[in-house]
Amino acid sequence: MSNCAIVGINWGDEGKGRMVDLLTEDYDIVVRYQGGGNAGHTVINDKGKFALHLLPSGVFREGAVNILGNGVALDLENLWTEIEDVRSKGVSITPDNLKISDRASLLLPWHRDLDGLEEARLADKKFGSTKQGIAPFYSDKYQKKTILAGELFYPEHLKEHAADLLEWKNLTLTGVYGAQPYTIEQLMAWLEDYGSRLKPFICDTGLFLEKAEKEGKKVLFEAQLGALRDLDFGIHPMTTSSNTLAAYAPVGSGMPGVKIDKVVGVVKAYSSCVGEGPFTCEWFGSEAERLREAGGEYGAKTGRPRRVGPIDIVATRYGVRMQGATDIALTKLDVLNYMDEIPICARYSVNGEETDEFPFPALLPEAKPVFTSMPGWKCDISGIRTYEELPEEARNYIEYVEKAIGCRISYVSVGAKRDAIIFR
Numbered sequence: 001m002s003n004c005a006i007v008g009i010n011w012g013d014e015g016k017g018r019m020v021d022l023l024t025e026d027y028d029i030v031v032r033y034q035g036g037g038n039a040g041h042t043v044i045n046d047k048g049k050f051a052l053h054l055l056p057s058g059v060f061r062e063g064a065v066n067i068l069g070n071g072v073a074l075d076l077e078n079l080w081t082e083i084e085d086v087r088s089k090g091v092s093i094t095p096d097n098l099k100i101s102d103r104a105s106l107l108l109p110w111h112r113d114l115d116g117l118e119e120a121r122l123a124d125k126k127f128g129s130t131k132q133g134i135a136p137f138y139s140d141k142y143q144k145k146t147i148l149a150g151e152l153f154y155p156e157h158l159k160e161h162a163a164d165l166l167e168w169k170n171l172t173l174t175g176v177y178g179a180q181p182y183t184i185e186q187l188m189a190w191l192e193d194y195g196s197r198l199k200p201f202i203c204d205t206g207l208f209l210e211k212a213e214k215e216g217k218k219v220l221f222e223a224q225l226g227a228l229r230d231l232d233f234g235i236h237p238m239t240t241s242s243n244t245l246a247a248y249a250p251v252g253s254g255m256p257g258v259k260i261d262k263v264v265g266v267v268k269a270y271s272s273c274v275g276e277g278p279f280t281c282e283w284f285g286s287e288a289e290r291l292r293e294a295g296g297e298y299g300a301k302t303g304r305p306r307r308v309g310p311i312d313i314v315a316t317r318y319g320v321r322m323q324g325a326t327d328i329a330l331t332k333l334d335v336l337n338y339m340d341e342i343p344i345c346a347r348y349s350v351n352g353e354e355t356d357e358f359p360f361p362a363l364l365p366e367a368k369p370v371f372t373s374m375p376g377w378k379c380d381i382s383g384i385r386t387y388e389e390l391p392e393e394a395r396n397y398i399e400y401v402e403k404a405i406g407c408r409i410s411y412v413s414v415g416a417k418r419d420a421i422i423f424r
Contacts, residue, residue: 057222295332336376
């Protein structure tokens, strides 16, 4: 069995969806193992352009089975909306090609409410949440106060469990935030409405994966966001609320003992970031706006402008280490076509001392970028499909990054379409 994880090396938004869409041709099963609908994977293929939030990016490959694992924040309402949208564009989604773990916890409507209420309370100290309920959901999960997807098959138990959670959650909604409480009728109606639509997809995916492993099937694990947003190893506290690392894939997918043979870390040829928190290499003003426009850097979920800057070698090297990457996919190299000089954040200066090491979170606000640059290629490379055809300046840039981060760049993306890729 040969398994692969596709993960983000930086702050997220690196282009993981297009890599999953590309590489699923060689895999039988695609598993989303963490996160929820708070970010998006943009995929462009022969079926159109899609912004996926919960659906695995393998849904476009005929014959591939897609799984939402137990580590996912399962928002039934948003998942159903997404399924309907993708189906409307001619993509078949059935219980044969989409399976949902019965051990996935449900993200309930009050999680989204609480997300917005807490951001409002924090005011200028907010986390930059997408307000999709992710932090309140994972908080509840680790307090053991969530409903498992499999409970939808046991209505009497479900109602009793829901009532217990409702009593507890209303104390927070009304007592802490002064918000309106939920009623059991509202909650059960929501569970019935969306639960009944998605119950055909819910099953024991752990057993399915165990059987697949015995049959020698190949599994592709798809992560959301990137290493620097990992709950334990990211830019705490400005992280997501789940573990974005490849090491979590076996647990979050329902295959705790499985071996991952290959980890493809995805890195943009420059840096981008959605949300709050330290972003050492950040550009501002017209320079940033030109790069943002060239790369179409607007959030797939929120539409808000992403923060941008040059590639950050210090952060990328750290992300490679945290992910245990065996290969790198360098995406959006073509976006740099317009630049006379390609800027690089080569090191950090922290309290007056230069360093190659990614700082502890408390020191990150003090970190300053140390920039260098390389000559640009000033031509359109989007039609190139072999490494040798790339301009010398582009190859020099790729090889500099490869050496600096200590991991082979095996894939170079020169456009958004599925075939706009160079294999090294």
